[in-house]
Amino acid sequence: MTVRSVLIVGGGFTGLTAAIALAQRGVEQVTLVERAPAWARVGHGVTLQGNALKVFKDIGVLDQVLAKGFAEDEGVTLFFQDGRVMMQLKTPRTGGEDLPPTIGALRPDLHEALLKRAEALGVEIRLGTELVSFDNHGDQASTLLSDGTTEFWDLVIVADGIKSQTRPKLGITQDRGPSGLGIWRAVTTRLPHMRGGIAFPFGEGSGAYKVGYTPVSDTHCYIFVLCPPQRVDNGLPDWQEVKRLMADYHGDFDYLRESITEDTFLNFQEIEWIFVPAPWHQGRVIALGEAVHAVPPLIAQGAAQCVEDAAILAEYVTQPGDLEEQFAAFYERRIPRIKGVVDASMQLADWELHPGAPEADPGRVMAEALIALVPPA
Helix, strand or coil: CCCCEEEEECCCHHHHHHHHHHHHCCCCEEEEEECCCCCCCCCCEEEEEHHHHHHHHHCCCHHHHHHHCEEECCCEEEEECCCCEEEEECCCCCCCCCCCCEEEEEHHHHHHHHHHHHHHCCCEEEECCCEEEEEEECCEEEEEECCCCEEEECEEEECCCCCCCCHHHHCCCCCCEEEEEEEEEEEEECCCCCCCEEEECCCCCCCCCEEEEEECCCCEEEEEEEECCCCCCCCCCHHHHHHHHCCCCCCHHHHHHHHCCCCCCEEEEEEEEEECCCCCEECCEEECHHHCEECCCCCCCHHHHHHHHHHHHHHHHCCCCCHHHHHHHHHHHHHHHHHHHHHHHHHHHHHHHCCCCCCCCHHHHHHHHHHCCCCCC
């Protein structure tokens, strides 16, 4: 085994998946530090494709994830904004024939499942702690943490997200940039026949670029509303602003719009993106997940690509061999797959900003991008 002690920076999906995969493979000491002083049940929904579910199966959390989420076998319906059906997009089974093609889940439920599994495997978790700096020393790396401790590790994994403070310290010059999109998110009720849909506008307008929903239970769904990247200062409270953006979307979206009230918890953020070509490491410190690749959530592959990173790196570094050679093999396997997701997502983002473009064919691009992910990661 190349590594016996690993520090993981960041307690999101990437960091926890890495911690579980390493501990499961027999790494003696796996420690995870998270800057938040306590775990909070925050966040809205997430769409998980089959390749993410395959990772969760491999690390022993699939049953918990399926129990909390809503599996969908029929694919997603693409609508025109007036409610007419454009097409039914059958979602490829990117995790294999034995797994659902897609599930919708609440982020806090997924995080809780991963956290419990990590704790059960003996992962040490330190909350309220950050990585301040690191140094490489041949076959080990030392870290200075915000609690003042200095420790030595065989490997340090940085999984602190798109706003990573560690990324520049690895010599990575790329930084996150604007996608031109913003997103509102909410969880609300749905009707039984509503099994997942995305509605597209006819052309330029003052409303949303796109509206969609994914079921997360038998009675509820996760709504997303794509719009300009800045919150408009128009005097409307958040719930009325979202209803305004959805006003021209009909059919199922009439019900969803009217289900939003002043009591609905809403979240708005600008969507940024980043893609860092290899290498992602310096010595024995490597970045994974959204610290090095994050895209608009237009084909629902953000979380999947992050957890694939974590599981596959764990596979390499728990084998005998040279760490640099293992990193090189990891990049060769990961970069083409991630680049395909990035290219498709950014093409779709461009079409969101330019509706009615004669070459726009979002259904085709979405389908081709997912079909390309059917071969195992």
